[in-house]
Amino acid sequence: MFLGDYVAKMTGRKNMIIYPGECHVHAKVRTQDVLKKLAAYPKAEFLIHPECGCVSNCLHSLSCGELPKDKAHILSTGGMVAYSKKSSSEEFVIATETGILYRLGKLNPEKEFIAVRDDMICQFMKMITLPKLLNTLKNLVYEVKVPKEIADRARIPIERMLSLSK
Structure with a gap:
């Protein structure tokens, strides 16, 4: 806040x-x-x-x-x-x-x-470590599933933020 x-x-x-x-x-x-x-x-x-x-x-x-x-x-x-x-x-x-x-x-x-x-x-x-991150990326574990309608709405500001960072 x-x-x-x-x-x-x-x-x-x-x-x-x-x-x-x-x-x-x-x-x-x-x-x-x-x-x-x-x-x-x-x-x-x-x-x-x-x-x-x-x-x-x-x-x-x-x-x-x-x-x-x-x-x-x-x-x-x-x-x-x-x-x-x-x-x-x-x-x-x-x-x-x-x-x-x-x-x-x-x-x-x-x-x-x-x-x-x-x-x-x-x-x-402190719980986030490089070995844990590597394991997650290599093995695609801990996937978070989001309903399509929420993902579609969330994608808009994320794409906007990424375009501004270029």
């Missing part, structure tokens, strides 16, 4: 139906977590995923100057990877699942990446 709310705000769309669900990991983050961590790392840039529970509060904090506009960035995980590579900053406070810290550190060994909260670990993401 936080991601949907963020997209609606950024696009100005009023006709979005936002499902009242959330990622249990991202929902943990609160503005006070961010402010505390940024106080401990005053030179750090702040990268936050739009699914985090404090995105709306962070947008408000940005607009009223509580968070520095030049150091706070709302980004997808791919956006965090790209931004951290091009940024001259040496420290980053990261607000998303902590698994990304390893990837960011490998791509930028000269930079430090700090989790906004140490408990932002998703046990469900």
Whole structure:
């Protein structure tokens, strides 16, 4: 729901139906977590995923100057990877699942990446492994069947998304 709310705000769309669900990991983050961590790392840039529970509060904090506009960035995980590579900053406070810290550190060994909260670990993401993925693709196991009328409707936004990514 936080991601949907963020997209609606950024696009100005009023006709979005936002499902009242959330990622249990991202929902943990609160503005006070961010402010505390940024106080401990005053030179750090702040990268936050739009699914985090404090995105709306962070947008408000940005607009009223509580968070520095030049150091706070709302980004997808791919956006965090790209931004951290091009940024001259040496420290980053990261607000998303902590698994990304390893990837960011490998791509930028000269930079430090700090989790906004140490408990932002998703046990469900950790269940997905390369051997399990390979097994699924090789043996076509765990097939999900969707009724044709739902698949036809779902295909439209998926194809649109793929065409926009080209």
